[in-house]
Amino acid sequence: MSETEMPLLTAEGLTRLYGPRIGCIDVALEIFPGEVLAVVGESGSGKSTLLSMLSTQLAPTRGTVTYRSRDGGMRDLFSLSEAERRFLFRTDWGFVHQDARMGLRMGVSAGGNVGERLMAVGWRHFGNIRAEAVDWLGRVEIGADRIDDRPAAFSGGMRQRLQIAKNMVTRPRLVFMDEPTGGLDVSVQARLLDLIRGLVADYGLAAIIVTHDLAVARLLSHRIMVMREGRVIETGLTDQVLDDPREPYTQLLVSSVLQG
Amino acid sequence: MTATPIYNFAYLDEQTKRMIRRAILKAIAIPGYQVPFASREMPMPYGWGTGGVQVTASVLGPDDVLKVIDQGADDTTNAVSIRKFFEKTAGVATTTRTREATVIQTRHRIPEEPLGESQILVYQVPIPEPLRFLEPRETETRQMHALEDYGLMHVKLYEDIARHGHIATTYAYPIKVEGRYVMDPSPIPKFDNPKMDMSPALQLFGAGREQRIYALPPYTQVISLDFEDHPFERTKFDKPCGLCGATGVYLDEVVTDDRGGRLFVCSDTDYCEERRGGQA
Numbered sequence: 001m002s003e004t005e006m007p008l009l010t011a012e013g014l015t016r017l018y019g020p021r022i023g024c025i026d027v028a029l030e031i032f033p034g035e036v037l038a039v040v041g042e043s044g045s046g047k048s049t050l051l052s053m054l055s056t057q058l059a060p061t062r063g064t065v066t067y068r069s070r071d072g073g074m075r076d077l078f079s080l081s082e083a084e085r086r087f088l089f090r091t092d093w094g095f096v097h098q099d100a101r102m103g104l105r106m107g108v109s110a111g112g113n114v115g116e117r118l119m120a121v122g123w124r125h126f127g128n129i130r131a132e133a134v135d136w137l138g139r140v141e142i143g144a145d146r147i148d149d150r151p152a153a154f155s156g157g158m159r160q161r162l163q164i165a166k167n168m169v170t171r172p173r174l175v176f177m178d179e180p181t182g183g184l185d186v187s188v189q190a191r192l193l194d195l196i197r198g199l200v201a202d203y204g205l206a207a208i209i210v211t212h213d214l215a216v217a218r219l220l221s222h223r224i225m226v227m228r229e230g231r232v233i234e235t236g237l238t239d240q241v242l243d244d245p246r247e248p249y250t251q252l253l254v255s256s257v258l259q260g
Numbered sequence: 261m262t263a264t265p266i267y268n269f270a271y272l273d274e275q276t277k278r279m280i281r282r283a284i285l286k287a288i289a290i291p292g293y294q295v296p297f298a299s300r301e302m303p304m305p306y307g308w309g310t311g312g313v314q315v316t317a318s319v320l321g322p323d324d325v326l327k328v329i330d331q332g333a334d335d336t337t338n339a340v341s342i343r344k345f346f347e348k349t350a351g352v353a354t355t356t357r358t359r360e361a362t363v364i365q366t367r368h369r370i371p372e373e374p375l376g377e378s379q380i381l382v383y384q385v386p387i388p389e390p391l392r393f394l395e396p397r398e399t400e401t402r403q404m405h406a407l408e409d410y411g412l413m414h415v416k417l418y419e420d421i422a423r424h425g426h427i428a429t430t431y432a433y434p435i436k437v438e439g440r441y442v443m444d445p446s447p448i449p450k451f452d453n454p455k456m457d458m459s460p461a462l463q464l465f466g467a468g469r470e471q472r473i474y475a476l477p478p479y480t481q482v483i484s485l486d487f488e489d490h491p492f493e494r495t496k497f498d499k500p501c502g503l504c505g506a507t508g509v510y511l512d513e514v515v516t517d518d519r520g521g522r523l524f525v526c527s528d529t530d531y532c533e534e535r536r537g538g539q540a
Contacts, residue, residue, distance in 0.1 A: 083407045
């Protein structure tokens, strides 16, 4: 099998219980290099719990998550040491938060934010770090003259783009996104979606995007997973699921958006 | 002056000193690592050197000769009161001569005269955590030290260069100890950083309010963090000391009149006085 035919990340029987309550239960998924998977569902359906587990920020009650590391071996993510986990997080992975303030250092300039990952992996040449930061800011349409401004001086859309640049600078293979367009107005959303589509296409990025916005899912993702009450109730190609939903709940979701 | 019997030797009780000595031994065993200790209330406010005083009290013996400096000077309030404190509670001999002292407690300076193997330098430390202003969570900074996750420290230096064109941190300049722990050298000027490297003297750091002790054993490698294209530079002064004419020493600026008159003099008062004829 070639590289792209093997899954990058695999989850099996992933379950998280909060006492007697269900966070999410028995989720299995695979994501391949260059593929975008959308996880949709209403609030409380277990999307965020699932994303937290896939990105090792939350330990599952049951189940496993394995990841194909750059050397080709499949690794059980929850048996990684903390040092390995952190290394993965700042090199091979990205995490785009809904609230950019969680993903950025608000007291540090845009250039410092983008450069942080580089410095964490050992870059020690100021000129090179800065050149790389300028390059990445350009790719997310932030002017080089804003490099020394703090994110506090940026608009919501710019902050979100800065967050993406910060994540992309080490060329990750997998990016987790939690409602990346949440709280942005429509025209800003459109530009951001455009940017994400471009990055996915240019860098062969795999992405898992949690969203409640079916339009975002339709635009960005290849495959879609619909969750309800902690379970995956429908999965398939995005067009297929959204155009011809099988489950009554999915039909309800789709109809409430398109006709609303 | 002799010790008054109402105090135990050097104020602290023996159990407390044992506890602090254990922390000191651990700190020496792991250079640059911050060892928690049960800091005691001292008869002075936090920020006035309660950590340094507790460390000094724990290493002091009856035959020691103590010197206390504050910003390089032996005659400032803080230095005088701590010196008197130990004269009263330990009855030890005190001095202002760097050469004669066996234990030197300091705030914000390292003496100009090179220290020797028989000397201990005790620093007063306000904030022992070099990552504190970058990462406010103590749980997280401890993890970062444990995992040598020090990228953030360079982010601070990056910000300096981005904003000022050079590394503008001039005191409490972060150092790396024996290639492992990143450490706050206490708020000494970066001018003094190179003196820490391979120093023959034992260097102990006490932070009373923050309840941490850390140490540099003699002959420990200490490197000031920097970038390849913006290397660490020691502060340079373009004129000599206005009193003794010394060059290559750290100078204080003294305003002499209301017409803009300024005098640059050695911050190390003992060094300056000795150069001017030793009649101090």
